[in-house]
Amino acid sequence: MSNRVSTIARKAYACFGMKIYYQDLYRKSKEQEQAINASFCETLDELLAISDCVVLATPFGGSKLITKETLARFKKGSKFVNIARGSLVDESALVDALKSGHLSAAGLDVHENEPNVNKDLTQMRNVTLTAHTAGGAAETQIGFERLSMENIQRVLTGQEALTPVNKQLMKK
Template identity: 60%
Template sequence: MSKPTILHLGDDIKFNTELYASIKDLFTVIQPTLEERQRDAFLEALRTKKWGDFAGVMKPFWSTGGEMGRWDKELVPLLPASMKVYAAAGAGFDWADVDLFAERGILYCNGASASSEAVADMAIYHILSVFRNMQWTNMAARSLSTEQFLDAHHKSPYTSRNPQGHTLGIIGLGNIGYRIAVKANKGFDMRIIYYDPYPKSAEQEAAVGATRKETLEELLGESDCVLLAAPGTGGRILNATRISQIKKGGRIVNIARGGLVDTDAVADALESGHLQAVGLDVHEDEPNVNPRLAANRSASLTCHTAGGAIETNIGFERLSMENVRNVLTGQPPLTPVNKHMFKQ
């Protein structure tokens, strides 16, 4: 029997070379070139069955392999009926219509568990930053201005708060959201509330002192800091209206997807004094940052690097291969995203 074919999208394997060798023993691996991965060329290759009836796709890196753009109603119908699994690096999947995958019987797997620790750590950085005015004092120190240094030194403590005892409202308590809850509750003694359509078990909630809120509005009104850890497939969550529902002097942290937050509305709320501070690792129009926020000392900004640790990259690479291997050899997938969408 011939071996099943899988596509390897993106750069060469860098870390898990022994695992990759075992994958090549099990499957025929085709690695399309950068030119073949461009949208028009990729669509044409699918139409002409250039790579035959492949059974799976793996994208081991978040930064390469996605040159063809969105996997949508134009692309997904061109996939061969033989395809059973797509496994990609990264936690987010807003660039893929995973519901269309499910309709075709294609399991989509992400790399969320590999990035959970790194993203949670970055969330903690931003939580600490928005409570303790760290961006203000950072900008003042780097200004090399005696006036700005002394202004931050004397004035920032009057609006700086310890996170301890404050309420962290987490939107999306999946793998990453729950890890953030653990760190915030155990490390800072923060009260945890959350909004998620899929409740955690009573034991999981008790472990981090979490309480589930029935509505998003309820969470917004009770939170001292609203943190977004949702997957990014439901469109904008925090618009001007919802930001106004956050208690005055509240804070926002987003380590999920930039499109979840209206950054102009955030800038308005900062300038009006409704929000105390905001921490963003992700941005609406990456790599472009909202210029009003870039100039605002109450906005803590990073460059979509929450998951950017070497351990994350190793894990992304490994999971992409292991998920494809497992599905195509009849074993359970490790990180399925759309399994619940399959028709029984």
């Protein structure tokens, strides 16, 4: 569990009384586990089978981690949050798992084909999509500001936004 993940786990435990399960390459110390009543899972499959909500927060390891096969091993009705890398998730399989009800909801701030967002995910009411800005450099922030201003300018001049959000709510 990285520091970022440890912070998420501490907050989930303190604020919501969530039971924390985690899977990582290295097990935390007993003191760290006891501080938030966390339980270590030896395998990803073990974690997926018992978790009501899975938060993916890991560096990219060279291949997809969440696939049709791994999604099938998620607890039925569970939720999935990806704050890691979009390339770790097969979004077509995620859409299928959400549509079938196997997963009840998903939250993503990263996308498989960034900067493009999966059109199916944008239309689903059980999906929350947010901007991933963690660790953004000054150049990144400047780029976000420039893109925001370009979007505003386009909309105010009657053109379509470059990166529309909640487009279905906009009047034509």
